[in-house]
Amino acid sequence: MKKKLLIIAAISISTLFAAEPVEVDDRFSDSTKCKACHLHIVNEWEHSWHAKSHYENNEYFRATTDYVSKKTRKSLSGVQVQCATCHNPRISVTSTGIEHEIIAVMGLDKDSEVEKALESDVISEGINCVVCHNIGAIYSDKDETVRGINRVEWTKSGVMVGPFDDAMSPYHKVEHREYMDKDPNKLCFVCHANDRSASDFVFVNMEKEYVDGGKLCVDCHMGSKKQGIAATLRIDNKKPKEREVRGHAFPGAHTDTMWEGALDLKVEQKKKEVFISIINSNPHNIPSGFGSREIIAELVFKKSDEVLETKALSLTTYYKDKRGKATIPHLAVSSSDDLSVPANGKRVLKTPVQRGADRVEVTLYYRLVNNEVHSLLDLREPIWSQKFFIASKSISLK
Ligand code: HEC
Ligand code: HEC
Ligand code: HEC
Ligand code: HEC
Ligand code: HEC
Missing domain, CATH: 2.60.40.10 (Immunoglobulins)
Incomplete structure (x- = not known):
């Protein structure tokens, strides 16, 4: 009885915060679509660990997901959807319930919406361009346990949010947000904060331990601003436009x-x-x-x-x-x-x-x-x- 109540409580919490997925149009779904004009950025990002954030591409992540599934007796796909909250936030299914567990136990989940969502190319690149650059709003007023996909609202597909307020692109719409230039820590803390166990034990919280002393996450993990270009397209008197830019290699503990x-x-x-x-x-x-x-x-x-x-x-x-x-x-x-x-x-x-x-x-x-x-x-x-x-x-x- 107690267990049943717990399950009901868990389901109601997850639906309470379930985010609204927005389908990513094929023209923007992966980084190859950006290469024609942002090749230098794609090349850097490709080698970052953001690009490896997927079950298939990171052995440690895969082994952890398998281990959690085995020990909690929850279906592997159910656990994968849970981790996708931060690791693969463009996923089209944001939570699974008891029905999915029953289907999975019976081995009938192969053609389910959940399996399709997990196998989609849209999430195969992990934290890619249309994760960070399609965030229309960050709900910093939500409870601190609400992270990743549940802390953001996506822009319409094809609207790229960036640091400049005067950019124009023939390929996509462009919008400016303050967490792309003035307050980028807010973007990083969407996921780099309040990481918790299946029993709600918080094992790391970078937002809590961060000491605000003038240095931003991007200063060290994207490098300082340098003179360069945002796009290779010749938009400024037949030349690419000069801009103050940062790097996209996100070097960290694996480097x-x-x-x-x-x-x-x-x-x-x-x-x-x-x-x-x-x-x-x-x-x-x-x-x-x-x-x-x-x-x-x-x-x-x-x-x-x-x-x-x-x-x-x-x-x-x-x-x-x-x-x-x-x-x-x-x-x-x-x-x-x-x-x-x-x-x-x-x-x-x-x-x-x-x-x-x-x-x-x-x-x-x-x-x-x-x-x-x-x-x-x-x-x-x-x-x-x-x-x-x-x-x-x-x-x-x-
Ligand atoms: C609140 C957002 C969030 C959720 C939910 C989340 N993670 Fe993570 N996870 C992160 C972030 C951010 C990092 C990067 C931290 C770092 O590298 O120091 C990370 C790193 C990891 C790593 C280390 C990877 C490496 O390359 O060293 C593993 C393993 C991992 N997560 C497993 C999981 C599993 C399994 C789940 C689901 C049960 C999960 N995570 C859910 C945010 C999250
Ligand atoms: C983890 C989040 C994140 C990911 C992933 C990411 N970006 Fe960015 N991007 C940023 C931030 C933050 C800035 C603002 C940097 C600044 O100027 O302070 C930025 C800036 C930019 C700019 C403006 C010029 C510059 O370099 O500052 C372009 C263009 C851009 N990104 C394209 C891309 C493309 C293309 C991809 C995928 C290959 C990508 N970004 C992946 C966070 C991200
Ligand atoms: C046909 C060329 C082209 C393609 C393809 C393209 N872009 Fe752009 N993008 C541009 C141009 C031009 C700018 C404006 C550059 C400037 O003003 O310095 C731009 C600007 C940006 C900015 C910065 C916006 C701002 O306001 O700061 C981001 C972010 C961005 N693009 C992301 C992407 C992503 C992600 C993709 C792939 C899904 C992509 N772009 C594909 C041409 C392109
Ligand atoms: C949508 C969630 C999300 C956002 C937003 C995000 N990250 Fe990450 N980040 C992750 C995950 C998940 C990993 C771990 C990937 C892996 O190891 O497979 C990671 C890894 C990293 C790493 C590599 C750490 C290491 O141990 O090597 C750095 C550095 C990093 N992120 C910095 C940033 C910065 C700076 C920002 C803000 C501009 C940011 N991230 C925004 C989810 C996110
Ligand atoms: C003054 C520079 C500096 C600033 C600012 C900074 N970091 Fe770091 N960070 C480092 C260094 C140095 C390391 C350890 C060496 C490395 O990354 O290889 C590190 C490590 C990390 C790691 C990997 C830690 C691990 O052991 O797994 C993550 C994730 C990370 N930083 C994210 C962030 C986030 C998010 C912010 C903003 C809240 C931030 N950093 C601000 C310098 C900085």
Whole structure:
């Protein structure tokens, strides 16, 4: 009985916030349609992780979706629709109910609207041009749990929203919105905030931890504004129009070159202990963005160049399910302490000096997935266990 009530409650909540999908016309549905005039932008975006946000294109995302479906006994397609809220927001079906679960259990969902929506080309590019540039309104006044597709209203297909108020294009209509230039954080927080588990446990909230100090998300993840062009079409006296533009590569935690120097490192000896200060001058915590990310401090104690002892200190978060067992962020009811380095702040680790050592070398690395989640999901691609170099310091010991 209790379970039934819960299901009814869940269905009514999801329909309450169900967004209105707007069909994307074939002429705008994917980035190849923009290449004739925005090739430089398409080329950059293509290599970003926004472009990989789809079940078929990201092993970690796929494994997590499968795992959630298996453990919650919800149909895979039902879970995929739920995740699409932020990962594939142009999907044409925005929620599924108990009827879909019954059809799925009976194996009759192959030709359903839900399957068609999930297999559509419109969502195969993940967070593509017509996600960010077709948002007509952002409902920032909605409850903070309402994210992705349910936090926005789409423009009519073919109306591109952009940062300029004087742009004109022969291919599409153009409109200006303030979250494309003055307040772009609002656009990023549509999805990069309040990520929660099946039990409503919030495992990351970039909007809450963000310290407003003048730097915008786009300043670092799309680069500063530079002189360039928005379109290659010759609209300005037979030349492309010069504009102030940003990049579309969205480099982030998966880009190893972004990590070098991302955090500062200070190593000191105080009596019989080594103090390692990790300093974060960015306006959000690191790691952040998703759960189970990890920072590793590797220590090598030496005596006249001979290695006496090596040691690794880990900054990560572990998650527990309803039964108290180790799990992934999306199935968590609780977590270990947050050890991330706070926004515009620092975290200090200490460890005893190895007896006899005259030198210690400390190297900081970042990993996208900690060992626990890596083995729960049996991830295979090397990127998930790769260590990205951040910084290193070495001091002599007294
Ligand atoms: C994650 C959101 C996001 C995605 C995805 C995205 N854009 Fe943008 N785009 C922006 C933002 C934000 C700006 C405004 C940058 C600024 O000037 O501050 C912008 C600016 C632009 C501009 C104006 C010129 C410039 O570069 O600043 C054009 C044209 C454009 N985007 C086209 C595209 C195309 C084509 C795609 C798909 C290949 C795309 N965008 C994907 C967020 C996005
Ligand atoms: C036939 C050429 C052409 C094609 C194809 C085209 N655009 Fe454009 N687009 C333009 C021109 C021209 C501008 C105006 C540039 C300027 O004023 O500097 C523009 C401007 C934009 C802007 C900025 C609008 C603003 O007000 O800031 C966005 C966003 C945009 N296009 C997105 C897209 C997307 C997404 C696609 C593919 C679905 C696409 N465009 C396809 C020619 C094109
Ligand atoms: C419609 C939802 C949505 C919006 C809006 C959005 N993002 Fe994202 N973003 C995602 C998702 C989902 C991913 C993860 C994709 C993956 O890894 O498969 C992502 C990934 C990223 C990454 C890569 C992080 C990494 O770990 O490498 C960066 C950087 C990023 N987004 C920045 C931005 C910025 C800046 C904005 C605002 C201009 C923005 N995003 C707007 C959903 C969104
Ligand atoms: C001052 C520069 C700066 C600003 C501003 C900034 N970031 Fe970052 N961000 C970084 C750095 C540095 C990293 C870690 C290195 C990397 O991305 O490779 C990072 C990492 C990330 C990641 C990946 C984190 C992880 O561990 O998975 C995401 C997602 C992200 N930022 C989104 C955002 C969003 C959304 C905003 C705006 C609220 C924002 N960033 C503002 C510099 C910045
Ligand atoms: C509230 C919006 C939102 C919802 C709903 C959501 N995600 Fe995400 N997810 C994001 C954003 C934003 C990122 C990028 C963060 C980053 O890279 O640091 C992300 C990143 C991820 C990643 C890490 C990908 C990588 O390449 O490292 C996985 C795995 C993931 N999500 C799984 C899921 C699954 C499975 C669901 C559905 C059960 C889901 N997400 C629902 C917003 C969301």
